[in-house]
Amino acid sequence: MIERQEIRTLLQDPPVGEEVTVxxxxxxxxxNRFMVLNDGSGPETLQVVVNGDTFDEETVRAIGFHACVGVTGTLAESQGSGQAVEVIAERIEIFGANDLSQYPLQPKKQSMEFLRDNGQFRMRTSTFSSVFRVRHGIAYAVNKYFHDRGYYYLHTPIITGNDAEGAGEMFRVSVFDPEQPPRNEEGAIDYRQDFFGKATNLTVSGQLQAEIGALALGKVYTFGPTFRAENSNTSRHLAEFWMIEPEIAFADIENDMDLAEDFVKYLINYCLEHYRGDLEFLDARIKDAEKNMKAADRRPMGLIEMLEFVVQNDFARVTYTEALDILMRSKTYKKGKFEFPLEWGTDLQAEHERYLVEKHFEKPVIVRDYPKDIKAFYMRQNDDGKTVAAMDVLFPYIGEVIGGSQREEREDKLRQRMQEMGIHAEELDWYLQLRTFGGCPHAGFGLGFERIVQFITGMGNIRDVIPFPRAPRLAQF
Structure with a gap:
């Protein structure tokens, strides 16, 4: 049996003078005498002293960058600066050495693009090992938050016959031969002969099914993969991503906003408490990258300072109409520096969201009561007849992280809205029956998991916070 001590645990209470195996x-x-070792248990590294009297030059030369080794020796107080303790190596076992001339990664700074192209190795770097440890921590915190508050975890389907968002940008699921699919008398593909007897897709959201759970169990949440066939190559979009979607019965838009703010603050606080070392490393990485930038281009706060600022302050809350008025009175708008136009009824773009957060309020913002014509059919219509009880949570640097709403519980209003938007009632008869039989006011939201990971880690591209990114023309591994 292989026995070893994890470096992170070893450094918490170093057994100086004892033999250790790492x-x-x-x-x-x-x-050529001091080897820096990391085992993935944390951001901490351990220095290993390789004495020439104990190991010949050929053995040392075989241990290249990212070679995998086992070291047994005495843990001693370090004689040099930079570390408190070090291992005086007595035995070294080489598990996997490599030829530095052939290994794709070199002991120098690598671009994010290069590391994405060599994704099989990028988790070995300090940056990505920290990112994915933090990602794990956030995922654990998601489940802990809801479990501790009496929510039930609901596994909603990945394959679905419904388009919750009404966007139509979905991946088709079929067993048909793409070269010769069966066709009906009109010449269209006959999905009645397919595996499920109807057209099916990969889900874009588990919300509609989560409503079933909420209207029986009171409080539920989903946390799973979702898919969007959107041909977008931005730093904010993925074709495969994870969504967290709570649904709560007997709740309105105010309850929904309160839950959203409390939830994201909890996630940030959890990481600050349990993954401080990784966040400190990522914070230093950002500062190093920005040191040669103009002051105006740098982040106004360090990563940890910003995270602490977010959890210590109440989020600003404004209506869509108020937000639009703020934007149209801004110097940025008056000088024509916004790329996208602004008028009542248009959706806010990332540049508008970031202005509200970073320039005007200088903290996260919740915008509510959007025009009904730019929102989904299931959102509750407000009494003004123009807006719906929807809300978006906006964060610095990335814009929207949460989108949610009070759901329309009035069957007649829901049917009318579906008809206006060309959604066939018969396809969602089960959804309408939730209102017909035992319906109640209820609300929920969706949090893009990679968006919150991106915010907490400070990474610039969303493809760098998911282990195996899926995007247009990118399906490696």
């Missing part, structure tokens, strides 16, 4: 990957060499 295993991991070589992050760096300091000269």
């Amino acid at each position: 295993m991991g990957w070589v992050r760096a060499w300091r000269g």
Whole structure:
């Protein structure tokens, strides 16, 4: 049986003077005697002293960058600066060495694009190992938050016959031969002969099914993969991503906003408490990247400072109409510096969202009561006849992280809205029956998991916070 001590645990209470065995990957060499080892358990590294009297030059030369080794030796107080303790190596076992001339990664700074192209190795870097440890922590915190508050975890289907968003940008699921699919008398593909007997897709949201759970169990949440066949190559979009979607019965838009704010603050606080070392490393990485930038282009706060600021302040709350008025009175708008036009009834773009958050309020913002014509059919219509009880939570740097609403519980209003938007009632008869039989006011939201990971880690591109990104013409692994 292999026995070892994890570096993170070892450094918490170092047993100085005792023999230890550690295993991991070589992050760096300091000269030809000091090997820096990391085993993935945390951001911490452990220096290993490789004495020439104990190990011949050929053995040392075989241990290249990111080689995998096991080291047994005595843990001693370090004689140099930069670390409190180090291992005086007595035995070294090479599990996987590599030829530095062939290994794609080199002991130097690599671009994010290069690391994406070599995704099989990018988790070995300090940056990405920290990112994915933090991602794990956020995922755990999601489940803990809802469990501790009496929510039930509901697994909603990945394959669905419904388009919750009404966007139509969905991946088709079929067993048909794409070259020769069966066709009906009109020449259209006959999905009645397909596996499910109807056209089916990969889901864009588990919300509609989560409503079934909420109207029986009171409080539920989903946390699973969703898919969007949107041909977008921006730093904010993925074709496969994870969504967190709570649904609560006996709730209105005010309850929904309160839950959203409390939830994201909890996630941030959890990471600040349990993943401080990784966040400190990512914070230093950002500061190093920005040191040669103009002051105007740098973040106004460091990563940790910003995260602490978010959790310590109440989010601003405004209506869509108020937000539009703020934007149209801004100097940025008057000088024509917004790329996208602004008028009542148009959706807010990322540049507008970021202005509200970063320039005007200088903290996260919740915008509510959007025009009904730019929102989904299931959102509750307000009494003004023009808006719906919808809300978006906007964060610095990335814009929208949460979109939610009070759901339309009045069957007649819901049927009317579906008819206006060309949604066939018979296809969602089960959804309408939730209103017919035992319906109640209820609300919920969707939080894009990668968006909140991106915000908490400070990464610039959403493809760098998911282990295996899926985007247009990108389906590696």
